[in-house]
Amino acid sequence: MKFSWRVALLWAMPLLVIGFFLWQGAFSSSAVTSGGNAATTRMSYGRFLDYLDAGRVTSVDLYEGGRTAIVEARDLDLDNRLQRLRVDLPANDPQLITRLREADVSLDTHPPRNDGAIWGVLGNLIFPILLIAGLFFLFRRSSNAPGGPGQAMNFGKSKARFQMEAKTGILFDDVAGVDEAKEELQEVVTFLKKPERFTAVGARIPKGVLLVGPPGTGKTLMAKAIAGEAGVPFFSISGSEFVEMFVGVGASRVRDLFKKAKENAPCIIFIDEIDAVGRQRGAGIGGGNDEREQTLNQLLTEMDGFEGNTGIIIIAATNRPDVLDSALLRPGRFDRQVSVDAPDIRGRLSILDVHARNKKLDPSVSLEAIARRTPGFTGADLANLLNEAAILTARRRKEAVTMAEIDDAVDRVVAGMEGTPLVDSKSKRLIAYHEVGHAMVGT
Template sequence: MITRTRFFSVHLSRSARSGPPPDPPPPPAPSSGLWWQLIAVAVLLGGLVVALALQTPTSSTLSYSDFVDRVDAGTVEQVTIDDKGSVAGTLSDGTEFVTQLPTALDLAGLDNTLRAKQVRISAEQTDDSPWGAILFSMLPFVVFAGLLLWVGRRAQRAFSGGAGGIGGIGAFGRSKARVIEANRPTTRFADVAGYDGVKQEISEVVDFLRDPEKYAAAGAKGPRGVLMIGPPGTGKTLLARAVAGEAEVRFLSVTGSEFVEMFVGVGASRVRDLFEQARKSPPSIIFIDEIDAIGSKRGVGTYAGNDEREQTLNQLLAEMDGFDQSVGIVVLAATNRPEALDPALLRPGRFDRTVVIPLPTQSERAAILSVHLQGKHLGPDVDLSVLARATPGFSGADLANLVNEAAINAVRDDRTVICAEDLSSARDRLLLGRRESANALLPEERTSVAVHESGHALLAALCPHADPVAKVTILPAGMALGSTQQLPEVERHLYSEGYLNDLLTVRVGGR
């Protein structure tokens, strides 16, 4: 059995979105003074520790008996006695000492002995108020608490959008929507190739935002919400930006995952804040990308974040059902998993319209390729109609990736002109994988693969209903040792019995 890959239609499931995404806001610049502030706080704490250490008595402590013996021996030079009986003195060798006089004894004899030994005696009065000592002992704790408060505020400001953002716990529940003002969207329907039926259906939203009074005069209500459904990479986000560009209104873009946090109630607060921002400057468009992140069916699943997601969905349902249509707010949403959405979200009055954005047809693929090839140098052998035939099942994002791979192939050959071979190699790279020059077949293996692929090609040429052969190769690429590629002449939606029989014949012809 020879491992091979043949192509009649190609369906890719993952791709990037068509068109350029909204420009993200620039990240906040790191604060260079933060490190200096931390160093200053560390030095201050170190100084306090040193000061406390210096306040700790370093003198030796003598018992009263030792003190009396040293006085009798004449080794005490001077003493300082306070009103509480504490004695601090210096010996004749310079050593400092402290001791405590017993108040229950008669100290008259000690006084005479000190005078006889010519010890210098001085007295001092202590401060009876303990507040100074208490405040000084509490100073390190106050500084540490202030440091924790300062770090907490810095973290809150960073979490809510950088040093220049809105600080405090209140910012945690603020919406993270990216606001695009009316003069910023430059994408128009003309920039979206193909999808004429979709653009015609969604253009009524643009007309409603431009002139809502016309609908009110006729007693008609504009759509509250439009749900765009389609496979990944078909241009749902690009169409939403085109709606904003055509309507020339404020455009608030947010993804469904930005509503969900680990704290219950935060997502609902962000939904309220999002609609409040839209009400402040109508008319406006709210675009929620990947709405299935918060709009999934309620009561399904028992994970920890289920309550938070359901509260967020309930708040979204209340906002869409409650806002005034006269203010000119339309909600656009996009998803590629409509079966997971809650039925309450899809009922009329919330999402009134459901616009299906399928994979592009053959003519639409040719138009999309022409858009992505603008500004590039093409060789005279490039035929977009042939390339559109060779890419059934490709989304707009897949076609953009195909053009980019072809441009990379041209750069590898030190060329600036993209030729048909570059586009064909890029298509093989996306469908089959990278071609390994080291993956060489043995002579007998090459013969087996050649006979195998010749069977496919020969039967494809002989069968009257089979698609014509476009390319046969026995060069290994990816996991395929060879391939026979057929290009459909037209894009079929229904298949006749003769076509299916010839299809099976070609498939088993390699055996």
């Protein structure tokens, strides 16, 4: 079990409080009995006066300014042996000293000791110091924890993941089926590595590249490949991370993101699902979401403002380009839109080659036949297809994936899990007539 200082301090706080009060009680009791540790019996003041009148008191030692006395008296029941007794004296008895002198009793006065007072003062100081130190330690640890109260001042900070050298493990060779998009994005990588090739002829690299395409076509994978190929600082963030419940936080995060990017230029900023923050302004009721629009306005200003962003390339991905604001798509901001569509048969074949590298396939498996059978499949669909086939192979305790598992995986991806077989022959016959009708009409 992992040791937690916070839990230990929470348990120690009540113990400190109890120990403090016990300490105070111990000092008060030690102050009362200081100098009289040998006294084992208490005696009332009235009985002390009776002993004094009977002449049985031989000596009296006064402590604590005359409030406590240690009395030596003879005990008649013990053959006149001397016995030390403790007596609490009244505060106002001026005749006591006179009576003691008249009875020729040995009287001694002891000044009060300061040890108890000193330790009492130290106890009063040590306990608040320990308490304050413990609370400070707790608040410090909680403020450093994710989501702690100390994070309240960090709302405006960008949550972008930053990598000085984005070692994503993905290169352009690992991305298949989108050759046209790769060719356009390789220019971005070449500019970051060798900018003089473009600036020598007066060319200017696009400030922003917008990856557009349906889900699963590999837009985010392309961004990872760019980061892996470029070897420059890489910031990645989702569009939804800009918007918070507090007004102005999104715009502040945009400013902070571009400030960090300028300090590490040349670099790449990748914004995934930019439609979460870049929607058309003024489309909602009452002017739309003001917080989202402020964030978009700040993004537009940072992308093409007065200062400029030399060396900063922004790559964004979305599958909803129709809802983006027109100011975001104009030249100077997102200069280039790269379409990442579903791959054709050659693209599907190359994608299957990539995803089949770590799969144990039977020699009878034909990737070209799979590519011909899966029109409309995206890269994510093909990766899921081979993964489902591998799962079926393991379930059936086979050593390699065969075409039977591939066929079942295609059916499962397209039509879902296999249903319960029909038993009633009448239902079978009706469904067969129905499907034959579809086939005849299609033919």
